[in-house]
Amino acid sequence: MTADSSNAQHLFDGVPFEPGTSKNDPILVADNVRRAFGGLVAVDVEHLEVQRGAITALIGPNGAGKTTFFNLLTNFDEPDTGSRVFEGNDLSGVSAYKVANLGMVRTFQLTKSLSKMTVIDNMRLGGTGQAGESFFRALFPFMWRRQEAEITERADALLERFKLSHMRDEFAGTLSGGQRKLLEMARALMVKPNMVMLDEPMAGVNPALKQSLLEHVKGLRDEGMTVLFVEHDMDMVQEISDWVVVMAEGRIIAEGPPASIASNQAVVDAYLGSHHDSALDLEAD
Amino acid sequence: MDWGAIVQNSFRGFIGEPFIYFSLAAMGLNMHYGYTGLLNFGQAVFMAAGAYGLSMAVVTLGLNFWWGLLLGIVVFPLLLALIMGIPTLRLRADYLAIVTIAASEMFRIIARSPSLDRWTGSSDGLTAFANTFYDFNPFDKQKRYFFGLFIGNQMWVVLVGWIVLSLVALIVWMTMRSPWGRVLRAIREDEDAARSLGKNAYSFKMQSLMIGGIFGALGGMFRAIGTQSAQPQNFITDVTFFAWVALILGGAAKVGGPIAGAAILYGILNFTDVFLRQLVENDYIPESVMDGTQVGQVRFMLIGLGLILLAVYRPQGIFGTKEEMALDDR
Structure with a gap:
C-alpha cells in the first residue's frame, strides 16, 4: 500500500510513454500475440507488459480487438502464435480454469451472475480448493462442513463490503444490472486473486452506482491486487487508471499515464480518423 | 363399471415396475439436464447398458450375477459416458444431444443384428440371467402381496426397486446440497462463469454424465431383471422420451420431481387404460367413436393433451417453483 492511495503513478517511474515499453515489475507479459479470424487479423500485439500493483486501462475504438486481446490474456481464447506469461507461468495450452487457480480472475462484459442460484451460493462458488467439490466427499458432509463455514464467513464479509448483504438469500437473477456487476466483482475476490481482469465493468451501470464501483476497483489496488480493465467510459479511465494502453486495429498504438493519452496524436487519429482536421478530399481515394 | 379394478390398476401404475425404472431413468436425466444443463436425448442407451451389461455378463460371458451387476452398473455406463462425452462435452450442449440420440439408436440396431446373435441374442435378446436375484426372494411366489397388487416375484423386484430408488434420491439430495452440486448448477447457469472461477467445467460435466448414466443403467437393469x-425393442427412443416426460411433469432440478413425475405418468396411463376400456365395454362410449383396440393409442393422446396443458399453465412442472422459472425471462 502507498501513502497516497489515490494513485500508483510512482510504480511507473522511469518508464517511457511508448507502445510496448517494459515496466519496472511486470506481472503479465504478452509477446507476439496474434489472433486471426479467417482473413481478419483481430489482434497482433508485439509486446505488452502489465505493471504489478497498478490499475491499467485497455482502451481503443470499436473493433480495435480489445475484447479479443482480453480473452487471449485470460486464456478464454488461444492465440495463433505468441506467448503470455503470468507471474512466471507460461499460459500457452493452459485451460482457462487453471488460470483462475494461478491467481488471475476475470469478469465478463455481459455479467454472468448465476441467476438461479442465491447470491450467497454465487459467492461460495468462488472459493478455491474446496474439498466438497469431489463427488465422493460430497456424500460425507463432515469432510467439508468446516471449510464451507469458513468460505461462507469470507463470502458474508465481502457481501458486506459490496453492500449486497440484504440480498444474501435472494436469487442472483433478481438483482439489478449494477448489483450484478458488484456481485461478479465480489465473487471474483472469493478466488483470492493477485490480478483481476474486468471486461467493461461500467457497461450498463447507472451513474449512482458508478462512483461506488470506482471506489471498489481502487480498493482492489489498495489491497495489493493488479487490475486490468477494458473500458469505453473515458471518465472512468481518467479517474482511476494509473496507466493506459490504447489499441487500434489489433495493435497497441500508445501507452502512458491517462494525462498523456488524450494529447497523443496517434490516439486522436485512431479515434477520429487521421484526416479529421483536414478537408474531405474524395478525389484522393 | 368395475371401480375396484380401476383403482387397483391405477395404483399399480403409481408404484409398480414401470414407475421404478422410469423414475430411475428420469433421475439420471435430472442429474444431466436439471442440475447440469446437459441435453441427453439418449437415456435409453444408458438403460440398455444396464440391461445388457448384466445379461451379457451372465449369458454370453458365463460370469456370475455379481460380476453382471458390476458390468451393468459401473463398467458399461462409464464407458458409454466416456465415449459420448469426450468428443462433445467441450462443445455446445446440442452436440451431446445429437450424439446421445444417435448412440442410443446405434446400440439398439447393432444389438439386434443377426450377425451378433452369439453375443446379444439379436432381436430375441437374452433371457434367464437373473435367477440369482430371485434366489434371494423372501416372498412366497404363489401369494399376492401389498393389497394384492403384486405376486411374490414382482413384490421382490418392486421392493428392491423402492430401496434403490430411495438410495438414489438420497445421493442426489446429498450431493446437490454440497459444493459439488453447487458447481454443477453453476455450469448449468453459465459454464464460462464457472470456468472463470477456477472450476474444471469439462470434468464436472463428465462426472454428471457418468452418474446420471449410472442411474439410467439401474433403471434399465430393473426392467431386465423384472422380465428376466x-x-x-425395450430400448427404443420412446423410452428416452417417457423418461423426459416424467422429468418435465414432475419438475426438473427437484429431487422428488422425476419420482413424482414417473408415478403420475404411469398412474394416469394405467388409469386411462382401464377406465376407457371399461367405458367401451359398458357402452358408455359407442363403438362408432372408439373401440377397445384403440384405447392404447387414445390414452397417449390424453397424456399429450395433459402435457400441453401443463406447458401452458404450469411450465415449471408439478414440483418446480414459479420464481425460478420466471428468472429465465430476465
Whole structure:
C-alpha cells in the first residue's frame, strides 16, 4: 500500500510513454500475440507488459480487438502464435480454469451472475480448493462442513463490503444490472486473486452506482491486487487508471499515464480518423 | 363399471415396475439436464447398458450375477459416458444431444443384428440371467402381496426397486446440497462463469454424465431383471422420451420431481387404460367413436393433451417453483 492511495503513478517511474515499453515489475507479459479470424487479423500485439500493483486501462475504438486481446490474456481464447506469461507461468495450452487457480480472475462484459442460484451460493462458488467439490466427499458432509463455514464467513464479509448483504438469500437473477456487476466483482475476490481482469465493468451501470464501483476497483489496488480493465467510459479511465494502453486495429498504438493519452496524436487519429482536421478530399481515394 | 379394478390398476401404475425404472431413468436425466444443463436425448442407451451389461455378463460371458451387476452398473455406463462425452462435452450442449440420440439408436440396431446373435441374442435378446436375484426372494411366489397388487416375484423386484430408488434420491439430495452440486448448477447457469472461477467445467460435466448414466443403467437393469429378459425393442427412443416426460411433469432440478413425475405418468396411463376400456365395454362410449383396440393409442393422446396443458399453465412442472422459472425471462 502507498501513502497516497489515490494513485500508483510512482510504480511507473522511469518508464517511457511508448507502445510496448517494459515496466519496472511486470506481472503479465504478452509477446507476439496474434489472433486471426479467417482473413481478419483481430489482434497482433508485439509486446505488452502489465505493471504489478497498478490499475491499467485497455482502451481503443470499436473493433480495435480489445475484447479479443482480453480473452487471449485470460486464456478464454488461444492465440495463433505468441506467448503470455503470468507471474512466471507460461499460459500457452493452459485451460482457462487453471488460470483462475494461478491467481488471475476475470469478469465478463455481459455479467454472468448465476441467476438461479442465491447470491450467497454465487459467492461460495468462488472459493478455491474446496474439498466438497469431489463427488465422493460430497456424500460425507463432515469432510467439508468446516471449510464451507469458513468460505461462507469470507463470502458474508465481502457481501458486506459490496453492500449486497440484504440480498444474501435472494436469487442472483433478481438483482439489478449494477448489483450484478458488484456481485461478479465480489465473487471474483472469493478466488483470492493477485490480478483481476474486468471486461467493461461500467457497461450498463447507472451513474449512482458508478462512483461506488470506482471506489471498489481502487480498493482492489489498495489491497495489493493488479487490475486490468477494458473500458469505453473515458471518465472512468481518467479517474482511476494509473496507466493506459490504447489499441487500434489489433495493435497497441500508445501507452502512458491517462494525462498523456488524450494529447497523443496517434490516439486522436485512431479515434477520429487521421484526416479529421483536414478537408474531405474524395478525389484522393 | 368395475371401480375396484380401476383403482387397483391405477395404483399399480403409481408404484409398480414401470414407475421404478422410469423414475430411475428420469433421475439420471435430472442429474444431466436439471442440475447440469446437459441435453441427453439418449437415456435409453444408458438403460440398455444396464440391461445388457448384466445379461451379457451372465449369458454370453458365463460370469456370475455379481460380476453382471458390476458390468451393468459401473463398467458399461462409464464407458458409454466416456465415449459420448469426450468428443462433445467441450462443445455446445446440442452436440451431446445429437450424439446421445444417435448412440442410443446405434446400440439398439447393432444389438439386434443377426450377425451378433452369439453375443446379444439379436432381436430375441437374452433371457434367464437373473435367477440369482430371485434366489434371494423372501416372498412366497404363489401369494399376492401389498393389497394384492403384486405376486411374490414382482413384490421382490418392486421392493428392491423402492430401496434403490430411495438410495438414489438420497445421493442426489446429498450431493446437490454440497459444493459439488453447487458447481454443477453453476455450469448449468453459465459454464464460462464457472470456468472463470477456477472450476474444471469439462470434468464436472463428465462426472454428471457418468452418474446420471449410472442411474439410467439401474433403471434399465430393473426392467431386465423384472422380465428376466433384455431385448433391443425395450430400448427404443420412446423410452428416452417417457423418461423426459416424467422429468418435465414432475419438475426438473427437484429431487422428488422425476419420482413424482414417473408415478403420475404411469398412474394416469394405467388409469386411462382401464377406465376407457371399461367405458367401451359398458357402452358408455359407442363403438362408432372408439373401440377397445384403440384405447392404447387414445390414452397417449390424453397424456399429450395433459402435457400441453401443463406447458401452458404450469411450465415449471408439478414440483418446480414459479420464481425460478420466471428468472429465465430476465
